[in-house]
Amino acid sequence: MVQSYYSKNKKEIRKYLNEYQNNWRKTLRGRIAMRVSNANRRKKVRETKDGTVTRKRVEKELIQQKSLCAICNVSLVSNKMHLDHILQLAKGGKHTIDNLQWLCASCNLKKH
Numbered sequence: 001m002v003q004s005y006y007s008k009n010k011k012e013i014r015k016y017l018n019e020y021q022n023n024w025r026k027t028l029r030g031r032i033a034m035r036v037s038n039a040n041r042r043k044k045v046r047e048t049k050d051g052t053v054t055r056k057r058v059e060k061e062l063i064q065q066k067s068l069c070a071i072c073n074v075s076l077v078s079n080k081m082h083l084d085h086i087l088q089l090a091k092g093g094k095h096t097i098d099n100l101q102w103l104c105a106s107c108n109l110k111k112h
């Protein structure tokens with residue numbers, strides 16, 4: 001069973017894929033691909049921003065969330081925090097304050 005093989009070896013498979021990706025990023029093709037994808041991302045931010053994403057608004061958002069992760073409610077004061085696009089830019093999400101939320105690192109990385 002493919003499913004059970006994956007669930008039994010989840011950690012090792014993840015580790016292998018991470019290493020594979022890290023090595024790929026160091027190759028010329030990988031570096032080019034990263035450049036293109038970063039440029040595309042910046043372009044999307046530029047095209048969809050409405051001026052609502054300011055330091056003040058983003059801080060206010062964190063206060064409204066009571067400094068807790070929007071998904072698992074863990075405290076963001078003592079954990080790494082990520083500012084996350086609720087609907088990913090890659091999926092047509094906009095770079096606006098309404099589309100942003102604070103997440104802990106593990107929730108944000110699980111999402112993608």
Ligand SMILES: [Zn+2]
Pocket residue numbers: 069070071072073074103104105106107108
């Ligand atoms: Zn979380």
